[in-house]
Amino acid sequence: MRLFLVGVLCVAWAGCSKGDDLKAGALSVKVAFSGFRPGCVQVRVTDQEDATRQTSTPVRVPPNQREGTLSVAVFRQAGWSRNVLVSAWAQELDCEGAKVAESGDAPVSIPEEGASPPVNLSLNATDFDDDGYVSQVNGGTDCDDRNLETTVTRTWFQDTDTDGYGAAPVMACVQPPRTATRSGDCKDDDARVHPEQGEFRCDDLDDNCDGQKDESLNLGSECSDAFACKGTRACDPTDAGFACTGRPAPTAWFVDEDGDGDGTVGKDGGVTCLPRPSGTSAFATDCDESSRFRSGNLAEVCDRMDNDCDGTADDNLASCDLTWQKPPTGSGAQPKWSAIATLGQERAWLAGPNSKVAELLEDGTLRPVTCDGDWKAAWVSASGEVFLAGAAGRLARALPTATDCTLTDLGNGQSFNGIVGFDATDGGTPTLYSATSNGRIYRWAPPALPEEVAAPGVNLKAIHGSTDPTTLIAVGRDDVAGIGLGPSAYRFNPDGGAWLNEQLPSVDNSVYLWGVHVVDSHYAYAVGDKGVALQRINGQWSKIPDVPVGGVNTSLQDVLAFGPTAVYVATTDGSILFYNGVGWSTAYPAPAASPPALRALDGRTPTRIGAAGDEGTTVFFKR
Secondary structure, eight states: OOOEEEEEOOSSGGGSOOOTTOOSOEEEEEEEEESSOOSEEEEEEEESSOTTOEEEEEEOOOTTOSSEEEEEEEEOOTTSOSEEEEEEEEESSSTTSOEEEEOOOEEEEOOSSSBOSOEEEEEEOOOTTOSSOOBGGGTOOBSOTTOTTSOBOEEEEEOTTOSSBOOSEEEESSOOTTEESBOOOSOTTOTTOOSSSOOOOOSSSOSSSSSOSSTTSOTTSEEEOTTOOEEEEEEETTTTEEEEESOOOOEEEEEOTTOSSOOOTTOEEEEESSSOOTTEESOOOOSOTTOTTOOTTSOOOSSSSOTTSSSOTTOSOSOOOOOOBOOOOOSSOOOOOOEEEEOSSSOEEEEETTTEEEEEOTTSOEEEOBOOSOEEEEEEOTTSOEEEEESTTEEEEEOTTOSBOEEEEOOSOOOEEEEEEEOOTTSOOOEEEEEETTSOEEEEOTTSOOEEEEOOOSEEEEEEOSSSGGGOEEEEEEOTTSOOOEEEEEEOOTTSSSOEEOOOOOOOTTOOEEEEEEOSSSEEEEEEBTTOEEEEETTEEEEOSOOOOSSTTOBEEEEEESSTTOEEEEETTSOEEEEOSSOEEEEEOOSSSSOOOEEEEEEEETTEEEEEEGGGOEEEEEO
16 A cells, blocks of 8 residues: 655644544655745655655645745555655646756655654745746746746747647747747658648648548549549559549540541541540551541452552452443433532432433433523532522522422523532531632522622632532632633632632643542642643642643543542543542543543542533443
8 A cells, every 4th residue: 555645734733633544653744935936836755665656746835925834744554664755846837837946855764653753845946026937047937037027938849840830849938949839740750741731642641630631632533544534533652642543444546537437557646535536536447548438447349449458459359340331312412411410329410501400310211300591510419409500690409309490590690610519417408609600609508599708700610629618619710800810729718708719730821620529628639621630638739640631622621539549530532531649541431533522520439420421421430
């Protein structure tokens, strides 16, 4: 059993009652204090034979008393020796304050019975300004003990990593080195870790000392990588950064300029998990991005082209008959056909002067349609409706089953020489563009009347575009003013202003350009008098090698292209020529010594091409 202490507030031991607990000898301890007002006095007793036997107790101190004596009775209990050490100390303000005075250890023996002579302990400290705080010299916290305005020291916090936040408190009048005024640092050896900042590492550690780990990093939320592949946000253990886990592999896309569903190796179209970028493909076996009829994914067909990209045209076919066929013709004089518009199968529309309009049926017979006009050009929509452009300011349209057409007469006497249309994406009426001989270009969206949209001011003979109006090109000859500046080409202005004059290569200025075909935004072809053939590649016009014609007066009347390796032209000598990107050959030879001229070509695919011309001539390549 341990000793216990009883503290009493007495001025002399004799006046204190020992009570019922005194069953053996006791020590009488008197603690005298002076020079200050102790906030707390504590007495400690230690067994001299076993220092682990130690106990202490606070003693009540009269308030605001600068001098006095406190008496404490020490009773011995079983298990302790009689020889003990007795000491005392005082603290500022309360029992948690700074230790300001301490006595030495006094060795004494506890008598077997009765009370020992008093053991006197002395506690002395100086509080000059009597403010309750002892001077620092005496172990207190008063920074200036002669000034009531300056009392206690400030509390600073040890700031080992100098991040402005400390941990252990440090009492001092003036801020010591490597301390801070703010506390709360939970990792004082890392300047990056302290309160009032966001979690900056993904490491299952508390970076801002708020008791939470990675709380603001949205772990488990959806994330995306540089390829827009979605995953789950998680910690990256390699660098305490973030990782987007569980992502699918992105798809590598390749540029598909011709829209055939096949791209080209080396033409990077992006790597992403997003939907397929416009103008790209996941395949890369295309050998010719200028033609949608050539690709490593295509089978070879009989059409003079290397469809499967193996380097040879029309190979590995059991048979390939490249001859053109003439449908049956009626008896008597045949009409002159100035225009042909194919439907991509076995049918076509034909139109010419003297109000001649007919639908060529699959059996080769003609179904006449009443349509008053001198027709120069034709275009057919996906629904099979034909649209006509003609002289004397007339335009017309006719459905496949119609017996007559619907006329639109501007009454301005202008000759519409070319027409091309673009089908509506919603299946409605197409929008058409037509060019005139006095240098005007009209947009026509039936049933509204045509409206003039451009006036290049040259004699325009043809107009064509591929996917949308931004690809439109009109050709002819600058002779309206009588100056005769030569062949001309104008392209659509996407800004909505005047159409843009194209720079053509030098050719005879007497040449008219009679036909134009736009493959896509990268490739276009134009043909004219004296065997002139031009190609436009990425905005630059150049001459195709000379066309083998029968004489200097032979004119190329129309052109149909499926890319730089498949260009057909119709000639006034009755033949159809083919250019494979290297040289010319004859696809359809003139059938007689004085054959009728061919005026127009049309076709949706290389295996469905039609041509029409003088004396009712029509020829077709169908495979």
